[in-house]
Amino acid sequence: MTGTRVNEERLLSRLRALGQVGRDAQGRLCRLACTDADKAGRDQFVRWLRDAGLEVQVDRIGNVFGLWRTHESTDTPILIGSHLDTVINGGIFDGSYGVLAGLEVIETMKAQGVAIKHPLAVASFTNEEGTRYSPDMMGSLVYCGGLGVEEALASTGNDGTVLGAELARIGYAGAAEPGFLKVKAYLELHIEQGPILELEGIPIGVVENLQGISWQRVIIEGTANHAGTTPMSMRRDAGYAAARVITFLHDQACASTTATVATVGSISFAPNVINVIPSRATFTVDLRNPNERELKADEAIFGQFLERLAVELGVNLSVERLSRTEPVTFDPRMLSMIEEAARRDGLATKRMTSGAGHDAQMIVRIAPAAMIFVQSTGGISHNPREHTPDPDLVAGANILLQVATRLASE
Amino acid sequence: MTGTRVNEERLLSRLRALGQVGRDAQGRLCRLACTDADKAGRDQFVRWLRDAGLEVQVDRIGNVFGLWRTHESTDTPILIGSHLDTVINGGIFDGSYGVLAGLEVIETMKAQGVAIKHPLAVASFTNEEGTRYSPDMMGSLVYCGGLGVEEALASTGNDGTVLGAELARIGYAGAAEPGFLKVKAYLELHIEQGPILELEGIPIGVVENLQGISWQRVIIEGTANHAGTTPMSMRRDAGYAAARVITFLHDQACASTTATVATVGSISFAPNVINVIPSRATFTVDLRNPNERELKADEAIFGQFLERLAVELGVNLSVERLSRTEPVTFDPRMLSMIEEAARRDGLATKRMTSGAGHDAQMIVRIAPAAMIFVQSTGGISHNPREHTPDPDLVAGANILLQVATRLASE
Numbered sequence: 008m009t010g011t012r013v014n015e016e017r018l019l020s021r022l023r024a025l026g027q028v029g030r031d032a033q034g035r036l037c038r039l040a041c042t043d044a045d046k047a048g049r050d051q052f053v054r055w056l057r058d059a060g061l062e063v064q065v066d067r068i069g070n071v072f073g074l075w076r077t078h079e080s081t082d083t084p085i086l087i088g089s090h091l092d093t094v095i096n097g098g099i100f101d102g103s104y105g106v107l108a109g110l111e112v113i114e115t116m117k118a119q120g121v122a123i124k125h126p127l128a129v130a131s132f133t134n135e136e137g138t139r140y141s142p143d144m145m146g147s148l149v150y151c152g153g154l155g156v157e158e159a160l161a162s163t164g165n166d167g168t169v170l171g172a173e174l175a176r177i178g179y180a181g182a183a184e185p186g187f188l189k190v191k192a193y194l195e196l197h198i199e200q201g202p203i204l205e206l207e208g209i210p211i212g213v214v215e216n217l218q219g220i221s222w223q224r225v226i227i228e229g230t231a232n233h234a235g236t237t238p239m240s241m242r243r244d245a246g247y248a249a250a251r252v253i254t255f256l257h258d259q260a261c262a263s264t265t266a267t268v269a270t271v272g273s274i275s276f277a278p279n280v281i282n283v284i285p286s287r288a289t290f291t292v293d294l295r296n297p298n299e300r301e302l303k304a305d306e307a308i309f310g311q312f313l314e315r316l317a318v319e320l321g322v323n324l325s326v327e328r329l330s331r332t333e334p335v336t337f338d339p340r341m342l343s344m345i346e347e348a349a350r351r352d353g354l355a356t357k358r359m360t361s362g363a364g365h366d367a368q369m370i371v372r373i374a375p376a377a378m379i380f381v382q383s384t385g386g387i388s389h390n391p392r393e394h395t396p397d398p399d400l401v402a403g404a405n406i407l408l409q410v411a412t413r414l415a416s417e
Numbered sequence: 418m419t420g421t422r423v424n425e426e427r428l429l430s431r432l433r434a435l436g437q438v439g440r441d442a443q444g445r446l447c448r449l450a451c452t453d454a455d456k457a458g459r460d461q462f463v464r465w466l467r468d469a470g471l472e473v474q475v476d477r478i479g480n481v482f483g484l485w486r487t488h489e490s491t492d493t494p495i496l497i498g499s500h501l502d503t504v505i506n507g508g509i510f511d512g513s514y515g516v517l518a519g520l521e522v523i524e525t526m527k528a529q530g531v532a533i534k535h536p537l538a539v540a541s542f543t544n545e546e547g548t549r550y551s552p553d554m555m556g557s558l559v560y561c562g563g564l565g566v567e568e569a570l571a572s573t574g575n576d577g578t579v580l581g582a583e584l585a586r587i588g589y590a591g592a593a594e595p596g597f598l599k600v601k602a603y604l605e606l607h608i609e610q611g612p613i614l615e616l617e618g619i620p621i622g623v624v625e626n627l628q629g630i631s632w633q634r635v636i637i638e639g640t641a642n643h644a645g646t647t648p649m650s651m652r653r654d655a656g657y658a659a660a661r662v663i664t665f666l667h668d669q670a671c672a673s674t675t676a677t678v679a680t681v682g683s684i685s686f687a688p689n690v691i692n693v694i695p696s697r698a699t700f701t702v703d704l705r706n707p708n709e710r711e712l713k714a715d716e717a718i719f720g721q722f723l724e725r726l727a728v729e730l731g732v733n734l735s736v737e738r739l740s741r742t743e744p745v746t747f748d749p750r751m752l753s754m755i756e757e758a759a760r761r762d763g764l765a766t767k768r769m770t771s772g773a774g775h776d777a778q779m780i781v782r783i784a785p786a787a788m789i790f791v792q793s794t795g796g797i798s799h800n801p802r803e804h805t806p807d808p809d810l811v812a813g814a815n816i817l818l819q820v821a822t823r824l825a826s827e
Contacts, residue, residue, distance in 0.1 A: 201646025218645055222691060233798060234680035234703045235628055235772025236611025239671045241796075246681055250663035257657045261649045270644035271656055272691045279683040281632060281701040281739070283799075291691040293644045329691070362645025388643060389693075 011119055013408055015401040018111040022400070025051060025091075025107065026099030035096040036391065040134035040145075041069070041170060046177035048091045052106065052131055059114040061129070065181025067156050068149040069133040069174045072188065075113050076126035083191040084126035085414045086374070087112060087407065088366055090135030090146070097136075098393020100383075100400075105196045106131045108404040112411050123415040125191050132366045133174070139164045142330065147369035150185045190374035192341065192414045195367040196407045197378060198395050202386030203359065210402055211349045211356045212380030213342050217368045218268075218295035218360055219302040219334035225252065225313070228323040231278060231286035242284055246276050248322045249288035255312050256292065260305075266360060267296045267305050297334045297360040335368040338375035341410070345379055348409035354402055363388075379406055421529055423818055425811040428521040432810070435461055435501075435517065436509030445506040446801065450544035450555075451479070451580060456587035458501045462516065462541055469524040471539075475591025477566050478559040479543040479584045482598065485523050486536035493601040494536035495824045496784070497522060497817065498776055500545030500556070507546075508803020510793075510810075515606045516541045518814040522821050533825040535601050542776045543584070549574045552740065557779035560595045596783070602751065602824045603786035605777040606817045608805050612796030613769065620812055621759045621766045622790030623752050627778045628678075628705035628770055629712040629744035635662065635723070638733040641688060641696035652694055656686050658732045659698035665722050666702065670715075676770060677706045677715050707744045707770040745778040748785035751820070755789055758819035764812055773798075789816055 028051050029044030031037045038044045049071060056063050056073035064072045074084065089105025109129035116127060132150070137143025140162040148154045160171030174180045199205075204212050229245035253271045260269040274290040294309065296302035310326070317324045342358070349356045359380065367378050381403040384394040438461050439454030441447045448454045459481060466473050466483035474482045484494065499515025519539035526537060542560065547553025550572040558564045570581030584590045609615075614622050639655035663681045670679035684700040704719065706712035720736070727734045752768070759766045769790065777788050791813040794804040 199646065200643055202642075202651060203646075203648070220645065232796060233610055233773060234682060235630065235678065235705050235774075236609065236613075236798075237678070237772070237796065238613070239667070239678055241612060244667065244680070246684065247663060247667045250660040250667075250681075253657060253660035254664055257649070257654065257660075268645065268647070268649055270654075270692070270694055271660075272644060272686070272693050272695060273689040274656065274684060274686050276682070276684050281682045282680070282703050283682050284680055285682060293692050295645050362647070363643060364645075386642060386647065388646075 011115065011408060013111045013115050013401065013404045018107060018404055019397055019400065021055065021107050022099060022103060025103050036093050036099060037095050038091060038093040039095065039139045040092040040136065041139065041173035041177055043177065045092055046179070049131070049179055052091060055110060059110065060117065061113065064183050065179055066150070066183040066185045066187060067181055068146050068159055068185050069179040069181065070146045070150055070185065071131045071179070072128050073110060073113065074126055074128045075117050077123060080123050080126045083189045084128040085192050085194070085411055086128045086130055086188065086190045087194045087411060088130035088132060088370070089195050089197060090366060091131045092134055092136050094136050094138045094389045096391060097389055098391060100198045100393050100395055101200065101388055102135060104198055104400065108196045108407055111404055112408045115408060116412060121412055124417065125415045127411065127415055128188060135366055139166065140170045144364055144366055144369050147366035151369045151372045152186060153369060153372065156185055190370065193367060193370040193374045193376035194407060194411060195365055195378045196403050197365060197380060198388065199380040199383045200363050200388035201383065204357065204380060204382040205384060205386065207357060209355045209357045210382065210399055211354050211406060212359045213345050213356050214361045214378035214380055215337055215342055215358045216297045216360050217335040217365065218297045218362050219299055220330065220332045220364065221294040221302060221306055222329035222331070223292045224327040224329055225290055225292060226325045227288045229284070229286055232284045234282040234284055237284060243321050244284050245288040245322055246285035248316060248320050249274065249290055251316055252313065256309065259308065265296060265298065265301045267294065267301065268362065269294050295362060299334050302334065332364065332368065335371050337371065337377045341375055341377035344410045344413055345377060345406060348406045351409070352402065352405060379403055421525065421818065423521045423525050423811065423814045428517060428814055429807055429810065431465065431517050432509060432513060435513050446503050446509060447505050448501060448503040449505065449549045450502040450546065451549065451583035451587055453587065455502055456589070459541070459589055462501060465520060469520065470527065471523065474593050475589055476560070476593040476595045476597060477591055478556050478569055478595050479589040479591060480556045480560055480595065481541045481589070483520060483523070483539045484536055485527050487533060490533050490536045493599045494538040495602050495604070495821055496538045496540055496598065496600045497604045497821060498540035498542060498780070499605050499607060500776060501541045502544055502546050504546050504548045504799045506801060507799055508801060510608045510803050510805055511610065511798055512545060514608055514810065518606045518817055521814055522818045525818060526822060531822055534827065535825045537821060537825055538598060545776055549576065550580050554774055554776055554779050557776035561779045561782040562596060563779060563782065566595055600780065600784035603777060603780040603784045604817060604821060605775055606789045606813050607775060608798065608803070609790040609793045610773050610798035611793065614767065614790060614792040615794060615796065617767065619765045619767045620792065620809055621764050621816060622769045623755045623766050624771045624788035624790055625747055625752055625768045626707045626770050627745040627775065628707045628772050629709055630740065630742045630774065631704040631712060631716055632739035632741070633702045634737040634739055635700055635702060636735045637698045639696055640694070642694045644692040644694055647694060653731050654694050655698040655732055656695035658726060658730050659684065659700055661726055662723065666719065669718065675706060675708065675711045677704065677711060678772065679704050705772060709744050712744065742774065742778070745781050747781065747787045751785055751787035754820045754823055755787060755816060758816045761819070762812065762815060789813055
């Protein structure tokens with residue numbers, strides 16, 4: 008089995024070809040979910056599925072499946088998946104690499120005539136990025152029953168469109184009911200989108216869990232007043248209060264013995280004038296931890312800090328929960344299989360936590376799952392400079408091939 | 418002399434009438450410099466000057482003067498001034514009170530037939546607020562020679578207009594050369610625009626100095642990265658760095674034994690997305706202190722902090738100086754005159770620092786000057802809720818009357 012290798016030419020040329028599909032007038036890759044650009048990417052994928060002799064199925068939320076079954080195989084496939092949609096001005100690897108590697112693996116196995124007990128399927132899930140419609144990871148969430156298909160189809164985009172109508176317009180409102188394939192195991196190969204593998208010189212990341220993500224919006228209300236005539240002791244400065252929150256969150260996460268990370272990525276002041284004390288500060292808080300108990304503790308410590316700060320500074324604070332996902336743990340046996348395959352290929356591995364969300368975190372609700380990471384140069388992602396060297400792309404696909412083959416043979 | 422009193426009916430009714438001139442479609446007071454609304458306010462003022470029998474003069478930068486001279490008086494007038502322009506959605510007292518009280522005082526003195534050695538003049542200076550054109554306090558700055566008249570007339574507004582053209586359009590491009598009146602002494606009566614007089618229950622503020630003002634823009638450059646996949650130790654978070662600066666400035670000013678005040682009123686992050694570590698934070702710093710040596714020390718301490726922070730956090734910092742005015746000290750003898758007048762009227766006084774900028778800080782370059790403050794309810798200004806109770810408005814005008822009378826008689 009270890010002798011079998013994917014067709015690296017084919018994999019890399021498809022990745023590059025797909026990376027040219029869905030560019031806007033400025034040359035930016037913008038395959039936002041259910042746009043014409045997304046349709047062009049899906050159409051290309053479906054052509055390749057058909058060329059490979061796979062059975063194409065589309066479900067009601069627009070997830071596209073390419074299936075290889077034999078007379079000997081059961082009806083519980085090994086599913087390999089990811090997504091083809093991108094952010095605005097995205098890179099060519101995020102999502103597409105996992106989908107095209109899945110296709111490559113199945114095509115290779117089929118060509119080799121591997122005897123399989125379970126069918127092989129590759130999936131491209133709808134709207135993983137969430138750039139146009141909320142929530143993100145929508146296709147996989149609906150597939151595993153975490154969100155009703157009618158509710159998802161009714162989602163209004165930030166451009167005023169309705170997802171269901173757009174899906175029908177581009178010809179990907181399928182007939183299959185989400186969840187129609189009973190998945191035996193799920194594999195997802197993805198670029199790391201972080202700096203760790205490259206910094207440590209390790210080619211293969213074995214993702215043992217996914218961080219839980221807590222998103223909150225904080226609004227602090229103080230009093231607008233003249234920057235010159237208001238003594239420091241009489242101020243209710245919403246901007247200063249926000250700065251105290253930001254430093255607390257950062258310093259607390261740095262001092263923590265857990266893997267918590269905290270980010271304040273967006274902020275605004277009102278009235279936002281050089282010589283007026285801010286009456287209002289609005290900002291977002293992104294807290295992540297791979298351990299649910301620890302994430303809850305982080306949230307509680309943060310909430311207590313806000314309460315103390317409101318009293319100390321005499322400001323009003325309100326917190327809105329924007330989204331919350333629990334941490335996910337992947338299947339230990341599948342993680343070992345990935346490590347064994349890498350060992351056979353002479354590749355070092357590192358167990359790691361994924362800081363980003365992936366379709367795998369949804370599918371793990373209905374099947375054992377695992378993820379494989381390859382290096383992201385400079386940790387850069389969601390950016391045209393997103394890059395993974397060819398040998399890493401090929402190495403990751405060959406690990407995927409081995410694990411899929413083993414799972415399909417059991 | 419202490420028996421003479423201004424006509425409070427006339428003063429208050431003019432203040433209210435002028436407060437209705439220059440309202441926009443939403444009812445907001447918007448007499449921005451050199452707009453049609455400003456012209457309407459100026460026209461009303463000029464009608465009142467003529468009604469009072471004063472000689473009207475307009476200089477090249479559009480400052481409007483109403484002059485009362487007698488055959489016995491010299492050519493060095495006592496000037497009472499302030500401004501008629503407002504911010505967007507301003508209050509009716511800021512500026513207008515000082516101008517109309519000046520008119521009221523001169524009209525009262527003239528009606529009483531006070532024997533004067535020096536002429537009396539009231540001035541409305543162009544573009545004190547700086548809302549449409551920079552710099553603020555422009556008319557008084559040009560008048561005292563701090564800015565060339567041609568340069569000021571060439572100022573481009575934030576709406577793309579040129580001040581000189583707008584001034585000509587509204588009919589206030591006068592012929593007199595700025596500085597044409599040789600001022601013997603300058604008086605300005607103004608609302609406090611701060612909370613101190615009201616909080617301490619004192620009706621009359623004797624302004625002994627004006628804060629120096631240091632405006633800077635700070636840009637911090639870090640690295641945008643994924644909020645989930647970037648460990649805390651690998652971040653170059655420009656937003657966190659900005660928060661550290663804001664807390665430092667505030668805490669430093671609170672702990673200072675000097676009268677320094679520090680404000681960060683405006684901020685922006687880039688890319689300003691919930692799940693991306695900010696690559697850039699841009700914010701303004703407003704530092705004020707009535708003592709130049711102390712203000713310089715504040716600036717130096719701030720600069721040293723920025724240098725240390727850049728090293729500590731590995732971010733790039735750049736600082737742009739936006740504006741800098743030195744503190745101003747008013748004439749001790751005139752301050753004593755104000756205190757004596759208040760004592761005669763049975764009014765408590767407080768020596769104070771003005772945190773806001775005023776035309777007086779320009780005119781003090783060419784003549785001894787002083788300012789009188791009256792209470793601002795709740796310290797609110799630049800706001801439709803700006804308010805001063807009628808008795809305080811009248812009391813302030815009567816103090817002004819006594820001091821102007823004494824100065825004119827010397």
